[in-house]
Amino acid sequence: MKLAVASGKGGTGKTTIAVSLALALAGQGKVVTYADCDVEEPNGHIFLNPQVEQKKVVTVPVPQVEQELCTFCGECAEICQFGAIASLPETTLVYSDLCHSCGGCKLVCPTGAITEIGREVGYVEIGSAKNVRYVAGRLRIGEVQSPPLICEVKNHLDRQGINIIDAPPGTSCPVIEAVKDTDYVLLITEPTPFGFNDLKLAIGMLDILQLPFGVVINRADIGNDEVKRYCAMENIEVLLEIPDDRRIAEAYSRGIAAVTASPELTGKFVQLFKTITRPREKQLR
Amino acid sequence: MKELVVISGKGGTGKTSIVASFAALSKNAVLADCDVDAADLHLVLEPKIRQEEEFKGGKKAKIISAACTGCGKCEEVCRFNAVLRDGPPNYLVPETFLIDPLACEGCGVCAHFCEDKAIKFREVVDGELFISDTRCGPMVHARLNVGGENSGKLVTRVRTVARELAESNGRDLLIVDGSPGIGCPVIASVTGADLVLVVTEPTRSGMHDLERVVKLTGFMKIPTVVCINKWDINPEITAQIEKLADQSGVHQVGKIGYDKRVTAAQLMKSSVVEYTGGSIAQEINALWRNVVYELA
Incomplete structure (x- = not known):
């Protein structure tokens, strides 16, 4: 099973909940993989302290022009939609940072002057933390293409066990890459105007992707009841409300998981998972 | 005209709350919300939209199913798994191909190689951009469509429009969220800015993410300063962050204590400095003065 933990707004508690859920389920004897797909700012390792057993560099293909074979016809520059190739009368220049790796230039080159080399986008770490399997991506600083790295993290999920995917914030392409093909999405929000606004954006995204989801309200007592009223009106399941708790916040600041700081939460996360996985009609709105 | 960009690495550290207060404290600024896929600044500044423009980030492919012969060349050349065998039947074949618009990268390779000219490759609207008035000055903001490609291009467009607006209105500062x-x-959002303010929090995650974002701005050679929000949640990590900032040559320009009035202000659609006085307002004022000094 693949379960994604996402949110529109950042800092609502995705990592706290993803890590806690992974630890709570592993404590029940389940086979759990935690996959950090927030590759720009991955934080799961801070709470899990994993032993990393394998580190794999991830590259994307970018063109390389063999100038001796090049006739400077300019077909490569013409097909490129991303401004990554400039064709000049006596040379062809590649701006590999702008390349989206579509391979079009190589396909159109009439003389076979274009080959592909790898550009490093980051790396994937694979390991384990106590009884949780750990996979994470780390984007190379300065790199813009996070989706190929997120895709590679997801290639290392466990086909049989439970996979908990920690997604990046927002609603654009990296989030879509992280949540697509999952079985269920947990949307984490907080009951503030910013949290509510971004929750609605995230729901809009999941409606288009046609993915089933439920909402977790974190720091449930800090703002107002707009999120709850909205969920009730739209028939969206609020799976869990976690009150604002200084113990959890302090533990978080020191890199300690919420279920370790407040063991009474363990049962709530186990129950949350049961609710998600109970047999039901396919839950699309 | 100077440009200040507020970022954070980690989400939820208080960027937008601080930008809203800066908006209220500035006398002659233009505001820009570059968090285009989860924009929130408008919830506080309540902009009145004066002008709208469509944002076209790039092109997308679309198969005209009546013209598709089902040869599969498009599927073969697409590297983004955007070509599906799900199209409706036509008079030639029982099954045609279809493009998944969310997976389409907009490279146009399929359209180039389609021998039957059955693939249209056209510009699509990826979002909207707004020029508005707020009580704190003009504001440029945007909305990226779900799964909209090219959020970077939209950010660049928001900044360009905001800069032009500042120039034409004689404003001397652009504040970017x-x-x-x-x-x-x-x-x-940071390329070519005069100053980047990183808002962080004293947690191990906040510190880890700060390190990565400061490496990015360092690598891009953009002057960077840091502010520690909610510093009293963990004074020990605050001290570590101060040390880290010092070692990275990044000035620490402010420390703001944890205060429930930040959420209260947001609920009232107000910036913190408009909502309340007291220590929190003083801390934000001091931060603002230091940032203005760094910009000069």
């Missing part, structure tokens, strides 16, 4: 992370939209 950025997005979390270190990827495409962040790189697009």
